[in-house]
């Protein structure tokens with residue numbers, strides 16, 4: 489019972505092959521720089537001893553079609569997958585599902601057309617995701633394919649939280665509203681938190697903080713997302729590696745007026761030159777932490793601003809949820825940067841959040857709780873696993889399809 493998960497970018501394809509009987513990873517890897525001189529494949533496969541053996545091959549990979557064929561052949565050669573016929577399904581990460589996709593969808597020509605129609609909302613991501621699906625369908629036509637959307641988990645957000653206070657016509661004609669991203673990760677860690685706390689997810693109010701290069705917060709009420717910090721695009725909300733997050737929109741017009749920069753140039757500054765990089769020159773939180781330790785005031789300011797923004801969201805979502813059971817940290821920064829977790833929770837005892845400094849600093853594996861005995865709210869560090877969540881949702885979608893068709897046959 490094998491499921492292949494594909495995450496296709498404009499010049500890359502990342503993949504993981506799962507054995508869904510025990511959800512173990514049989515192989516994983518990526519193809520990078522497709523169509524460029526340095527194109528290469530990096531592949532890890534589970535050995536009979538259970539270790540992951542790594543190989544890297546530098547070779548000319550001209551397009552995604554060739555990339556997919558290379559993935560199939562390396563999976564075959566390394567014994568992970570005898571044939572694509574062995575696959576129960578292929579799950580694809582799709583960034584934007586708009587308002588149409590509230591659940592994962594079996595990929596059909598109609599679904600591809602609907603995802604294509606959403607390209608204006610995600611011009612960088614949806615075309616690459618589509619290409620990955622088209623190539624996989626051509627190369628393995630007998631294998632069912634499922635699209636799993638980053639936006640789907642946030643489709644439960646109510647209108648008062650997803651509308652912007654702009655003319656309603658702009659929503660009606662241009663679909664301008666809050667969509668949110670990182671949904672697969674927020675959903676996965678919320679489920680894991682419920683498992684870890686041994687409580688039904690439907691009984692919990694959670695705030696999930698996905699802090700990676702991109703970063704977002706989600707307010708989850710009884711298992712359903714009711715608000716999230718990213719908006720129409722991933723630019724809104726928290727401070728990120730190179731993205732500014734929340735901003736007075738008038739800054740854009742002021743900048744255009746004062747500097748003559750084009751809207752593309754301003755967009756590029758806000759997406760690629762801002763956030764941690766804009767404040768202290770570096771976008772990698774590990775380096776920012778080291779610089780702050782060494783006394784760099786700009787790095788310290790970046791950390792202070794980063795944590796302060798998150799604290800404002802914790803306060804806002806605490807109010808929106810009407811009470812909080814757990815705060816979840818995930819993503820590269822959330823899972824590893826104890827100084828950020830400490831900064832985000834500092835001074836929040838009045839909201840019931842009290843961290844145990846020793847537990848926060850200590851080594852960890854898997855899910856862990858880092859609140860003190862006095863804390864009313866659980867503070868959890870949960871490693872995310874978006875690929876596994878996509879594989880699980882792929883299985884669930886295919887099983888639901890199978891049971892629907894069995895029911896149809898019985899009714900005929």
Ligand code: ADP
Pocket residue numbers: 699700701702729771772773774775777819820821824825826
């Ligand atoms: P992506 O969003 O690309 O998946 P990740 O979730 O891997 O990114 O997060 C990358 C971020 O995590 C980087 O800013 C990196 O510096 C940070 N990070 C990873 N390990 C540590 C660590 N030990 N201490 C501080 N930051 C870390």
